[in-house]
Amino acid sequence: MFGPTLWRFGGLLDPFREIQRLQRDVNRLFSDVRHPAEAEFPPVNIWLGDADGVVTAELPGADPQGLDISVVGDILTISGAREAEQLKEGEAYHRQERNFGAFKRTLKLPFQVDANKVKATYERGILEIALSRAEEDKPRKIAIQAA
């Protein structure tokens, strides 16, 4: 792995960069922290049935009153903020792995959502949004008429 990339340009590419990159990749492999920093917050899962769907988001420690969930057509938007701990004078962090601040996620669903029938619950840190397909969007069975 070091061979061709290093010698291709006729001289030595900085070997330390390659080694640092390898170290970072190996660290990432062995690290057991769940969410990498680049991932969107909160992570969502989407469950779909024929006529409805459930969107679940992992959002521990959020204030349910401060969450804003809106539905327009087939776009679901979840936004809110997660408050950081307010530290007083003289207090210090030893470790900070959780993320804070405002977040906003926009999801495009494969069907138009009936905005009147959206139900959201927040339990144990998981936000569950139950959506049902709008009436106009439901597939209509077309009977084939005998010629």
Next chain:
Amino acid sequence: MNAPTHATTPSAAPSAVERTRNRKVYAPPVDIFETGDAIVLTADMPGVDEKKVEVTLEKNVLSLRGNVETGAYAGRSIAYAEYDMGDFERSFTVSDEVDRDRIEAVMKNGVLRITLHKTERVKIRKIDINTE
């Protein structure tokens, strides 16, 4: 499909010991900060009911464990997944300055907050400097 290599039928006389679970285990992200008289640890454990959390202190090791109920939604299948549900487990070594009898744990909205009070003698005493 291959034949299963482990028992798949429930035993007729289930024992009272804890069953082993075939579940992924994750390490929850944790914030640790120190105040004047305590060290506070907050861990993100979404999906864990407060009755399913276990915090144990053995010798010098503080262990957090949370079990999750993964419910699939009947009649629907997963179309897009960014996270997987699994149990949580993480351990920390605590120093002698923690008072073992005064550890509090609160679980709310998927966040476990553990307050480890420091022992009395460790609290910093500010010494006033008198001018001669």
